[in-house]
Amino acid sequence: MFAPIMPKTGQRSLSPAGIILTVIAIALATLGQPVLGQQGHSPATHSATPATGAVNSNAEDWVMAAIRPELQESVRAAMPANLPVYEMSATLEPQAETGDVPTLTGHLKLTYVNTTDAPLDSLPFRLYANGPDDENDAQIVSDVTVDGGAVDVTLSVSDSVLDVLFNQPLDVGDLVVIDMEFASFLPIDSVDHYGIFGYGSTSGTWALAHWYPVIAGRDPSGGWMLEHPSRNGDAIFSDTALYDVTIHSEQGWELATTGIEFGETDAAGPGMVERRFASGPVRDFTIVADQDFEVATADVNGITVNSWFNPGQDRVGEAVLEYAIQSLEFFDDLLAPYPFRELDLMPVDMQGAAGSEFPGLIYMGLDYYTGNTDLATPNSLDFTVAHEVVHQWFYGLVGNNQYADAFIDEGITNYLSAQVYFEEVYGDDEAERIMNVHIRSPFERIIDGDGDVVVDTPTDEFDSGRDYVFAAYTKAPLGFEAIRLEIGDDAFFGALRDYVDEFSFLVAEPADLLAAFEASSGQDLQSLWDEWFNETNGRDALD
Template sequence: MRFWLLMLLLVLMLLLTSCTPFVAAQRRDPPPVPDLLAPAALAVVQPSTVVAEYETASADRQAKPTPTPTAALFADDPFVAAQVAAMLPAYVTDLEQAAAWERYTIVAALSPGEQRVRGRMQVLVTNRTATPHPRLVFHLYPNHPDFGGRLDVTSATINGVPVASGTAYDDSLFWLELAQPLLPGATVEVEMSFVARTPRNASARTFGAFNQEAGLWSMANFYPILARQRPEGGWDERPIESRGDFVVSSTALYDVTIDVPVEWTLVTTGVGVAREAVTPGVRRERFVSGPQREFYLGATRGLAQVSSDVAGTRIISHYQPAHAEAGKRALQVTEQALRIFNARYGQYPLAELEVIEGAMTTFLGMEYPGVVLIDQQLYARNARGLETTVAHEIAHQWWYSLVGNDAQGEAWLDEGMASYAQILYYEGIGAFDVALSELEGFRDMYRQVRERGRDVPLATPPSELRGIYVPIVYGKGALFFHALRAEIGEAAFTRFLQNYYAFGRYRDLVGDDLLRVAEEACGCDLDRLYRDWVLTAAPVL
């Protein structure tokens, strides 16, 4: 999740305790009247056409998937077979779980001068609950006021038939009415046309990951994202809470084709599997994601790149040419972090991981599947803050992206893990003094909250953490994992980390899962520890 510097903490606390949102109010376009019967009128081609073109275009392929014996497993399922390219060879068999994941096919055309994305999306939606769905629910994150942009659905069909729709919460929640309820286990094919527009040079006012500035056009959450289906039935229809990270979604497979002016370089979740010229000025690229929670889309112009390889995963660092040393440093830190976390947690299973310098301004870093964004001010300083932030965001590939949790309800699960990863990272490179100072930083954060009489259980949802989100979720969250390590010992803690990742990969876990995996790892009862830290505000330091 967004990772804030200690030095920003006081400012933030003041802002949050005075009820001022962290972004200033901004004039926004009036909400459109949904017109689902309007013709799509898009310049992009239909998904089936695009796929067919790539299947017949062999001359201009890039990163053509290497046939492996396991790819034959998916010979009868071309959509999944194409996903093999996104996986490390040893993890191709993870795709055997594909029936558990929704499938998105997106085609989109980028107009950087207007900061506009026009797209069409097909998603196969299966009811994965035990009760019928009367409607299908999506998040249109860019319509949340913090984003300062828009995402509008201009047409929608289910199984080819136009359907009625509705929205709530500033149009950030969107649903399609089903003619017949979708029964448990049944699947429908949804098609939508959409238009997204980001602001420009707005990082000081709005969410910098949806913005065009400083050589990066970041289009995070540019498409309708299916809401999470709740195990007890129905959809996660909560309004989006500004405090903490926005996206709560389940693992899916993405096949995405983008038309982009040739001056721009695409940076996305997953790997490129094809590219070709559409016109002299426009290039078309196709990407597959592997199993991921969302598809990040960015385009850079004028940034430099440096790349390397760790255990088969290609790492690419994108940076402003004026920050060349820091850009190379970001690559080196990513290499170290990947090696350390591969050893401590279990291997990152995907073929690519990218780090991008951008203007985030109101936060330091942000994680997306296969991509992390780091604020340009950290590159300008090129000091420990850059190293710590990169390590934290890389750890989110395990905790948020691969192992999912409810970022809007139990944010401590991934933020606590990613914050404690800072300590594991510095231990891993032998900088034990820095690891101790990171730990002391978290202790100071937490002590201050406690001395103010504002300690709360870790299980407190972010919506109730006004003014104390960072010290509780990051500070107390990290300290919980340190206390767990002290309680069960190094060998059991290592088993816990590895088992938690192996059990949770591609799934959505809750705090009770963590407790159970930890108790299995130590063969002991951790109810008291869990109660004191997570369920109550008992004194724990």
């Protein structure tokens, strides 16, 4: 994510309390579905088809449809075995029969192999949309079955954790098919989670992050992440999976998603469009929908880059495209080939935040498009686009626990986009200007003011959101700069390439990145690492 550039615009009016709860009640009555907690007794309405054998041996063409043709062989080889497969079918209901709130209803069929090292009594899903509001659920689930049989479920952590309880333990290596119905009710102009999930009334845009039940992210050392969705940082932490998604909408809607559109039919009925999308191996599947989006498109090394914008906002839309081309071209060469055939950049009202990253899809703060954004070189819009593009490698390809160690993806991303991108594209002087404005000056101002913080701190354990931003976006990049200066460019960028190569589609830990720097340089970097990321040395760290 990228929160710090623009000032928060303050609380906007939320949808009236009670509406969502009413909607849920009506929805359940309409659908004839049992309320949560009684699901275990509901009949299985969807026949599951238990698959056999390894999921990844699935040779169906959709699995690699989103991958650049020349990279399909290497991606298939690098993909972990037995990735979860999400097959989803969902409908956008702008004027849902259930009420005024824009609604998305759908069915999830998940094929899951126990790739942990112990039998599982249950599988935890995250309903992140429920995190912000303890009273009202924005997401409900019903009719949960495992291999076609009814099972019990439990809800916890503000209803943001849904545990699907197995009738018998799932042994290591065994496969189950989990089916469930879900409905997601979009908050209107929500400030929660920086507006990543909701309906933006200014532009009529549906921003659909965490719109479906997703398996909880799993940290290699800490296990399932079941904490309350982060308030300061990224709400979503999830693991790589394969997605085959069919979306029904009324005609005339533009849809941009993770992955690639795989087929379009009118099978959904009169006035409706059915579109199928395939993702390849990604750690999330995000959608943005709007009725009047326009798009500027370019090709970069065979990758289609789409910069979407609302009517009349082509000045910024075209600039976003230009910056995305520059940064994608550069990092595709510097780090590792971007494996996907498409990258979408979308204006979303993020309530003052600058941008947010999802696989193959980037949210850009709507304020950039509606304001008198400065496009002179160097500028903040360019920096934000580059930041979100770099996340396609650090977050997208290589995951890390964004709750526990946000500085890994945010720190590396901010350093590469502020310093390395600008020095390559615009030269050292422009890079220095961007670094001074966005990183060095804020660092010195805060060190001299509020004081230092330990960078490697869980996002919601900082004393304030500002401390989190300082740690992840300001101090951490300077720590990575210190490592670059210590070991030199060859070892620094070689380490990043090795790290991406070794941990693509996985979740890495901070020690893995440190080990990559040490292996490429042959130096012991523990004390330098600690000085920046685990200690508070104030200005002394700069010496």
